[in-house]
Amino acid sequence: MAAQPMNTPAQHPGGTVAGTNVMAILALVFAFIFAPAAIVLGAVAKRQIRQTGEQGTGLATAGFWLGIVFTVLGVLWVAFVFILAASQTTTT
Numbered sequence: 001m002a003a004q005p006m007n008t009p010a011q012h013p014g015g016t017v018a019g020t021n022v023m024a025i026l027a028l029v030f031a032f033i034f035a036p037a038a039i040v041l042g043a044v045a046k047r048q049i050r051q052t053g054e055q056g057t058g059l060a061t062a063g064f065w066l067g068i069v070f071t072v073l074g075v076l077w078v079a080f081v082f083i084l085a086a087s088q089t090t091t092t
Contacts, residue, residue: 021045024056027063031070038067 023045031038042064049057 018052018054021049021052021054021056021060023048024054024060024063027067028059029063031063031066035067035070035074038063039071042067 023041027038027041027045029038030041042060042062045056045060046064048054049060
């Protein structure tokens with residue numbers, strides 16, 4: 001086994017690194033913009049990642065769950081505002 005000369009870069013075994021799934025990135029972004037879309041994008045991204053071996057499982061999962069949480073919070077907020085408005089009685 002011969003030593004490598006000091007001025008040559010070390011040889012690394014070849015292999016392609018799969019990029020990050022675009023749908024996973026979009027799922028996380030849309031969780032803060034339009035949460036219901038994040039749920040769909042996160043689910044699609046997770047399926048694509050399983051098929052292609054791309055990276056981004058954590059992003060897809062985070063986008064999916066944040067989408068669910070923000071959607072539920074949004075529905076609760078709308079229900080609260082509706083109930084509050086309905087409870088206001090106007091007397092003339």
